[in-house]
Amino acid sequence: xxxxxxxGGMFTELLGEHTVLSLLPTVIGLxxxxxxxxxxxxxxxARTIAVVVAGIVFTIPSLALFVVIPGLIGTRILDPVNVVxxxxxxxxxxLVRSVLDALDAVPGDVRDAARAMGYAPLRRIVAVDxxxxxxxxxxxxxVVAVTNVSLVSVGAVIGIGGLGSLFTAGYQRxxxxxxxxxxxxxxxxxxxxxxxxxxxxxxxxxxxxxxxAAA
Amino acid sequence: xxxxxxxSKTYPDGTTAIEQLDLVVPSGSLTVFVGPSGCGKTTxxxxxxxxxxxxxxxxxxxxxxxxxxPTVRLRQSMGYVxxxxxxxxxxxxLDNAATTLRLTGMSRAEAREKARDAxxxxxxxxELDDRFPSQLSGGQQQRVGVARALAADPPVLLMDEPFSAVxxxxxxxxxxxxxxxxxxxxxxxxxxxxxxxxxxxxxxxIAVFGPGGTVHQYAKPQxxxxxxxxxxxxxxxxxxxxxxxLGFQTDDLPVHPLGERDAQGAxxxxxxxxxxxxxxxxxxxxxxxGPVAWLRGxxxxxxxxxxxxxxGLRSALDAVLASPADAAVVVDExxxxxxxxxxxxxxxxxxxxxxx
Numbered sequence: 001x002x003x004x005x006x007x008g009g010m011f012t013e014l015l016g017e018h019t020v021l022s023l024l025p026t027v028i029g030l031x032x033x034x035x036x037x038x039x040x041x042x043x044x045x046a047r048t049i050a051v052v053v054a055g056i057v058f059t060i061p062s063l064a065l066f067v068v069i070p071g072l073i074g075t076r077i078l079d080p081v082n083v084v085x086x087x088x089x090x091x092x093x094x095l096v097r098s099v100l101d102a103l104d105a106v107p108g109d110v111r112d113a114a115r116a117m118g119y120a121p122l123r124r125i126v127a128v129d130x131x132x133x134x135x136x137x138x139x140x141x142x143v144v145a146v147t148n149v150s151l152v153s154v155g156a157v158i159g160i161g162g163l164g165s166l167f168t169a170g171y172q173r174x175x176x177x178x179x180x181x182x183x184x185x186x187x188x189x190x191x192x193x194x195x196x197x198x199x200x201x202x203x204x205x206x207x208x209x210x211x212x213a214a215a
Numbered sequence: 216x217x218x219x220x221x222x223s224k225t226y227p228d229g230t231t232a233i234e235q236l237d238l239v240v241p242s243g244s245l246t247v248f249v250g251p252s253g254c255g256k257t258t259x260x261x262x263x264x265x266x267x268x269x270x271x272x273x274x275x276x277x278x279x280x281x282x283x284x285p286t287v288r289l290r291q292s293m294g295y296v297x298x299x300x301x302x303x304x305x306x307x308x309l310d311n312a313a314t315t316l317r318l319t320g321m322s323r324a325e326a327r328e329k330a331r332d333a334x335x336x337x338x339x340x341x342e343l344d345d346r347f348p349s350q351l352s353g354g355q356q357q358r359v360g361v362a363r364a365l366a367a368d369p370p371v372l373l374m375d376e377p378f379s380a381v382x383x384x385x386x387x388x389x390x391x392x393x394x395x396x397x398x399x400x401x402x403x404x405x406x407x408x409x410x411x412x413x414x415x416x417x418x419x420x421i422a423v424f425g426p427g428g429t430v431h432q433y434a435k436p437q438x439x440x441x442x443x444x445x446x447x448x449x450x451x452x453x454x455x456x457x458x459x460x461l462g463f464q465t466d467d468l469p470v471h472p473l474g475e476r477d478a479q480g481a482x483x484x485x486x487x488x489x490x491x492x493x494x495x496x497x498x499x500x501x502x503x504x505g506p507v508a509w510l511r512g513x514x515x516x517x518x519x520x521x522x523x524x525x526x527g528l529r530s531a532l533d534a535v536l537a538s539p540a541d542a543a544v545v546v547d548e549x550x551x552x553x554x555x556x557x558x559x560x561x562x563x564x565x566x567x568x569x570x571x
Contacts, residue, residue: 113301116266116373117315117363118291131305207305207347 003177018162029091037099054093098140102133138201222272233428250424294364333366354385437463461529470553484554496540
């Protein structure tokens with residue numbers, strides 16, 4: 001605790017960095033997974049391949065990816081882009097499956113009704129399929145966000161890790177206080193992001209909570 | 216007018232859903248496609264808005280080949296009511312009903328305004344407008360489904376077993392309202408059902424589909440009952456065919472005026488002939504003039520609903536058979552307005568209508 005009190009400025013700065021490094025890949029992953037998932041639903045073979053590839057991507061150790069990416073795209077080893085890119089890949093890999101599951105969960109008669117009303121395919125996905133899919137998608141998004149918060153810490157080993165750098169620094173100096181500060185910071189951040197996404201999902205699914213009140 | 220010209224549908228695995236369908240649905244009619252499941256009736260209907268494409272043949276709507284009309288525009292020009300409503304769960308009743316209007320580019324405010332009118336037309340209570348489908352009963356959901364299909368006032372309305380998912384009481388209510396609605400609507404309606412009674416009740420014309428996607432008979436309900444084209448149609452129509460056909464025969468029977476009310480509030484309703492020693496049956500009326508019971512001496516027999524003038528011979532016969540007297544009550548909006556003579560009804564039955 002004493003470390004956190006005397007180094008408040010540094011802690012806040014690391015917390016900010018950690019937030020950006022974990023949130024940005026979550027958002028990028030979601031923005032890519034939604035159109036990709038919607039597209040793959042109509043292509044059964046591509047879908048099978050994509051799901052397998054996504055599974056493989058997630059087995060690559062994060063540290064290995066952090067180290068390899070600069071060599072592949074020519075960034076500097078200390079560039080935060082490396083971390084963002086790696087975590088975006090993980091997020092995409094996890095979310096594309098969830099988007100597929102969520103779109104599969106849209107009831108057939110709802111989709112049929114939308115087609116019969118005269119929705120063009122793209123408009124139907126945006127206006128009907130996705131809103132109805134939100135309840136299935138939100139839990140996956142929460143898992144991804146929390147996973148990203150924990151994975152950012154690994155970046156500390158290569159020098160970009162937000163609050164994770166408190167672990168490496170505290171460990172080198174045998175200074176438990178600093179390590180605790182890192183743990184508290186990441187846990188609070190993870191919980192906060194998880195709650196925020198749950199809350200956003202809650203406000204988007206008002207239609208679901210009223211079941212049972214039928215007269 | 217919707218015309219099927221030599222329409223067939225064969226699936227890649229070789230199954231034939233529809234075999235050489237030639238059929239004309241007249242403008243403004245309510246045409247029912249009826250048949251057992253898997254006989255192509257739904258498939259035929261779904262071809263009209265190109266949810267299914269025919270393998271051969273063509274379909275014309277008001278003379279225009281629909282294959283040349285972009286699917287999205289074609290579907291927007293037709294109302295569609297699904298089995299079990301198929302409402303959008305994330306939209307309120309009002310926004311569901313506004314869907315088709317919004318799709319054609321109308322502003323939200325204007326679409327809601329018209330959607331509200333449509334919901335009133337199908338008699339959804341206004342306080343339910345802002346509810347989500349999960350908060351509505353099956354019957355209420357189906358009303359919203361019909362409102363959604365009607366809101367944009369499309370010239371064609373396609374109804375796919377719309378009332379089969381609700382309980383019998385609600386179904387009868389919705390059927391009665393559809394009949395009522397038709398008096399104010401000009402839509403050409405194609406209605407799919409597996410329930411022959413529903414078909415006979417609602418249809419101006421009925422197409423009876425059989426296995427293999429062929430139409431066995433396409434005719435008015437009365438013709439289907441009186442002269443089924445083959446044994447399949449006769450079997451489809453089922454029991455009491457002759458009795459049910461009476462419902463389509465007009466009852467231009469004389470309605471006799473009721474007598475004066477006596478001290479009990481009862482009136483006489485009888486012909487002068489043949490009374491027992493206890494005197495004639497008298498009909499007790501309530502304050503509004505509705506029939507309550509038949510009275511004679513100590514006997515008191517509930518009067519039932521009576522016969523509504525114009526409801527057909529079946530109703531007239533049922534009313535006289537259910538009455539202990541030689542007469543049946545004729546009611547108008549719940550009030551007794553006269554009586555029918557039992558013998559006159561029986562005589563009407565004994566002379567078959569000219570069926571040539």
